[in-house]
Amino acid sequence: MRRLRSVLAAACLLLCVLIVAAWVRGYFVSETVGVGVPRPGGTITAGGLMSGRGGLGFAAVTGMPYQKEIDGPFYQREAVGYAGGIGKEPARWKMLGFMYVRLPNTSYGRGWAVAAPLWSLLLLLAPWPLWHVRTVRRDGPGRRRRLGLCVRCGYDLRASVDRCPECGTARV
Numbered sequence: 001m002r003r004l005r006s007v008l009a010a011a012c013l014l015l016c017v018l019i020v021a022a023w024v025r026g027y028f029v030s031e032t033v034g035v036g037v038p039r040p041g042g043t044i045t046a047g048g049l050m051s052g053r054g055g056l057g058f059a060a061v062t063g064m065p066y067q068k069e070i071d072g073p074f075y076q077r078e079a080v081g082y083a084g085g086i087g088k089e090p091a092r093w094k095m096l097g098f099m100y101v102r103l104p105n106t107s108y109g110r111g112w113a114v115a116a117p118l119w120s121l122l123l124l125l126a127p128w129p130l131w132h133v134r135t136v137r138r139d140g141p142g143r144r145r146r147l148g149l150c151v152r153c154g155y156d157l158r159a160s161v162d163r164c165p166e167c168g169t170a171r172v
Helices: 002-025 082-088 118-125 127-138 141-146
Strands: 030-039 043-052 055-065 072-078 093-095 098-106 109-117
Touching: 002 118, 002 127, 030 082, 043 072, 043 082, 055 082, 055 098, 055 118, 082 098, 082 109, 109 118, 118 127
Parallel strands: none
Antiparallel strands: 030 043, 030 072, 043 055, 055 109, 093 098, 098 109
């Protein structure tokens, strides 16, 4: 269980570093990564993840005229804007950088988009590694040794002389 907590803490820490890097990069370039699926009638349905200017967004559009550039997986650079340009659209709901946009039925298709500020993702992910470091320091071998516990498994060694009866580790 401890190893799983460590792996999750490391993954959250890595995601936090990547989010900070995307946050800084987003002030210089906006990008979209997505996939498009051709539909009958010469249209295409596409969905993508967009980043830019401190925001991360997801959009899904259907009924667009077929475009070879977005058939299958695609990557596009766009003009710098919040969450890849989602912030330019009129929002149905917007608060503290969170937004929901309903894309009207036009010649470019219809769809929806959501965006969230990157700071919110940091607030969501950062507590886990911080909690883990605090827990590891609190439950470390030094604390176990001071309390008379086995440094490996935590078994109470007050009645044992030289070895842990639970795991066999030599008492230090």
